[in-house]
Amino acid sequence: MINAEKYKKLLVNKYTNDIRDSASIVEEDLRPPNEDEILIKNYYSGVNATDMxxxxGRSSIFPKDHIPFSLGLEVK
Known part of the structure; x- marks a missing residue:
């Protein structure tokens, strides 16, 4: 069993061309993996063109009224 820990993620708060104003880094509780899951610890994660x-707001992946949401397509 994994001890209760925290992890950081990017949370998109609003759509704007000012990237630093669009998202914030938040800390959340890490839930233990289910029986059919594994936990991978990432030390770094990039932000790519799709994330930008x-x-x-130039992507149709998320509906415009779906804010706030976590960012990261490859790693969550």
């Missing part, structure tokens, strides 16, 4: 398009 999502943060500025």
């Amino acid at each position: 398009n999502i943060m500025t």
